[in-house]
């Protein structure tokens with residue numbers, strides 16, 4: 001049995017989505033941060049960093065959301081990982097870019113706009129984040145010109161991992177109206193059964 005630790009509405013969300021795309025059966029264990037369950041002895045045995053997501057599959061455990069998604073795809077739906085060395089390289093490139101570059105200003109803005117009460121928000125952090133985000137969205141917009149998906153001509157982990165981060169724009173109310181290719185790509189992805197099942201988990 002596969003167990004995923006975390007909530008679909010956190011950074012674990014990309015792993016819940018990947019499990020839905022892979023069509024595997026799994027159980028969910030939410031972690032109570034207020035009760036410091038993530039620092040409990042039992043959970044630290046699963047992820048010594050005391051963070052979610054973490055996934056246990058039988059007697060195997062793994063943490064770090066991108067690595068978890070690679071594992072799920074490799075074990076249960078390998079086509080999500082790419083079928084050639086070049087596809088796998090590019091899928092890895094976009095997936096790493098999504099967390100190492102795109103996600104950084106997104107999370108800066110998210111923390112301020114979602115977690116920090118309005119009177120205490122740091123306008124400078126928000127302004128800097130909103131300056132950086134369009135530069136990276138333009139890169140994505142250009143890449144998607146004339147393409148249905150980021151790598152190959154089908155949905156892969158690159159689309160899942162990158163669109164998961166682009167989805168933060170909805171939470172921070174970053175206007176995507178001018179990004180035609182990104183919007184069409186997001187609609188294409190949102191129509192997938194796996195994406196719909198994942199969205200339902202977040203409702």
Ligand SMILES: N[C@@H](CCC(=O)N[C@@H](CS)C(=O)NCC(=O)O)C(=O)O
Pocket residue numbers: 010011012038050051052053063064065066
């Ligand atoms: N790079 C990690 C980030 C994991 C992470 O920061 N998770 C947060 C929840 S979204 C967490 O568990 N925070 C608890 C803590 O830092 O104490 C991943 O993508 O898996």
